[in-house]
Amino acid sequence: xxxxxxxxxxxxxxxxxxxxxxxxxxxxxxxxxxxxxxxxxxxxxxxxxxxxxxxxxxxxxxxxxxxxxxxxxxxxxxxxx
Amino acid sequence: xxxxxxxxxxxxxxxxxxxxxxxxxxxxxxxxxxxxxxxxxxxxxxxxxxxxxxxxxxxxxxxxxxxxxxxxxxxxxxxxxxxxxxxxxxxxxxxxxxxxxxxxxxxxxxxxxxxxxxxxxxxxxxxxxxxxxxxxxxxxxxxxxxxxxxxxxxxxxxxxxxxxxxxxxxxxxxxxxxxxxxxxxxxxxxxxxxxxxxxxxxxxxxxxxxxxxxxxxxxxxxxxxxxxxxxxxxxxxxxxxxxxxxxxxxxxxxxxxxxxxxxxxxxxxxxxxxxxxxxxxxxxxxxxxxxxxxxxxxxxxxxxxxxxxxxxxxxxxxxxxxxxxxxxxxxxxxxxxxxxxxxxxxxxxxxxxxxxxxxxxxxxxxxxxxxxxxxxxxxxxxxxxxxxxxxxxxxxxxxxxxxxxxxxxxx
Numbered sequence: 499x500x501x502x503x504x505x506x507x508x509x510x511x512x513x514x515x516x517x518x519x520x521x522x523x524x525x526x527x528x529x530x531x532x533x534x535x536x537x538x539x540x541x542x543x544x545x546x547x548x549x550x551x552x553x554x555x556x557x558x559x560x561x562x563x564x565x566x567x568x569x570x571x572x573x574x575x576x577x578x579x
Numbered sequence: 580x581x582x583x584x585x586x587x588x589x590x591x592x593x594x595x596x597x598x599x600x601x602x603x604x605x606x607x608x609x610x611x612x613x614x615x616x617x618x619x620x621x622x623x624x625x626x627x628x629x630x631x632x633x634x635x636x637x638x639x640x641x642x643x644x645x646x647x648x649x650x651x652x653x654x655x656x657x658x659x660x661x662x663x664x665x666x667x668x669x670x671x672x673x674x675x676x677x678x679x680x681x682x683x684x685x686x687x688x689x690x691x692x693x694x695x696x697x698x699x700x701x702x703x704x705x706x707x708x709x710x711x712x713x714x715x716x717x718x719x720x721x722x723x724x725x726x727x728x729x730x731x732x733x734x735x736x737x738x739x740x741x742x743x744x745x746x747x748x749x750x751x752x753x754x755x756x757x758x759x760x761x762x763x764x765x766x767x768x769x770x771x772x773x774x775x776x777x778x779x780x781x782x783x784x785x786x787x788x789x790x791x792x793x794x795x796x797x798x799x800x801x802x803x804x805x806x807x808x809x810x811x812x813x814x815x816x817x818x819x820x821x822x823x824x825x826x827x828x829x830x831x832x833x834x835x836x837x838x839x840x841x842x843x844x845x846x847x848x849x850x851x852x853x854x855x856x857x858x859x860x861x862x863x864x865x866x867x868x869x870x871x872x873x874x875x876x877x878x879x880x881x882x883x884x885x886x887x888x889x890x891x892x893x894x895x896x897x898x899x900x901x902x903x904x905x906x907x908x909x910x911x912x913x914x915x916x917x918x919x920x921x922x923x924x925x926x927x928x929x930x931x932x933x934x935x936x937x938x939x940x941x942x943x944x945x946x947x948x949x950x951x952x953x954x955x956x957x958x959x960x961x962x963x964x965x966x967x968x969x970x971x972x973x974x975x976x977x978x979x980x981x982x983x984x985x986x987x988x989x990x
Contacts, residue, residue: 539888
């Protein structure tokens with residue numbers, strides 16, 4: 499998968515967890531919790547969805563690495579390696 | 580024969596719009612089956628039926644606004660009652676405050692007889708309205724309060740509630756000139772504004788009727804967080820636990836240990852609940868708050884608690900909560916989540932008598948075994964109804980909660 503494809507897939511899962519978010523308006527550095535208002539249950543649902551979609555298990559200590567689009571895309575790309 | 584009636588899904592609910600029938604005439608229903616979806620101020624709620632037997636007749640078409648307590652369907656064999664009254668003003672264009680209420684012919688059953696879990700809340704059922712005096716029109720407390728707030732004279736308003744009682748909606752219409760009969764919900768109702776109104780009414784009622792007092796304690800959550808990290812290390816995302824599950828467990832166990840914190844206060848009487856159904860204050864994205872209950876939380880293990888919370892939050896966000904969940908809470912847990920303010924003194928959700936308010940975890944210097952350590956702590960503020968409890972019982976609850984949370988292996 500290219501980084502662009504990962505970005506699209508990540509945004510799709512994110513907006514499925516939080517349907518009120520508009521993928522067009524999510525900035526690269528928007529923080530999932532601080533800027534987009536996701537709570538711990540939303541984050542867990544997102545991590546679960548990423549596991550189902552990519553087969554990548556993001557461990558709890560790595561949650562900060564998927565906290566923004568800018569950090570999540572390269573992190574997931576590297577994990578898919 | 581049984582009559583399935585519009586249940587009350589909250590202290591200030593007066594009516595709901597039937598949006599979907601999930602049964603048809605001729606079907607057979609079992610106790611607890613979801614039979615209809617009703618649109619309320621708190622979103623769409625799935626309504627369970629607690630009658631058993633064949634569905635003889637559906638009395639209300641989809642789209643109709645139905646007052647709390649009015650019949651929706653007949654279950655089993657027997658005589659069919661008259662159809663549910665639509666939300667029309669009483670026959671007289673103006674209220675007749677001095678006239679005695681007409682005999683009730685349209686209400687074959689009292690709401691109390693069909694309400695699934697609890698007795699009707701005090702201001703929605705006809706039988707529990709404010710006592711009528713010679714110069715006071717009959718009105719629900721919510722309607723009376725609203726009229727007072729906006730300076731409307733109740734004697735100029737036609738009541739559309741059971742037996743011509745003036746309900747909240749009548750007061751709102753009374754502000755305009757002519758009462759407008761509504762057989763169906765207006766399409767321009769803003770759900771967010773509706774929910775805000777429902778929260779406003781419930782919270783105002785709580786603060787006006789419940790003498791709150793507050794006790795606080797700071798609790799070391801490091802043991803709980805460490806235990807959680809250990810449990811989650813080898814779990815796949817779908818099986819992971821959140822701190823919230825431990826907090827619900829600690830609340831449920833503390834409530835079981837302190838039965839006077841767990842139950843309802845209605846009609847000047849406290850009724851302890853036999854189960855602990857922990858109401859979970861869930862913030863909805865886009866605004867608003869609902870507090871459905873994790874049922875029998877005292878009997879669930881940690882994994883079952885987490886599964887119940889995941890399910891509840893998902894359905895709260897999707898607008899598919901069930902009627903019993905909305906009304907069966909026996910005390911409420913309100914948590915600020917992982918970041919933000921360190922303390923919150925919450926408003927009790929009537930008719931409950933206690934609310935556990937938790938601030939966000941904070942890293943603080945803490946003395947452990949005589950030495951200073953950086954620890955994650957949570958500030959717990961217990962809001963308590965002073966009509967039922969004193970400081971001693973509240974303090975006992977805090978101690979129990981602290982003990983359970985600091986020995987998380989036992990949760």
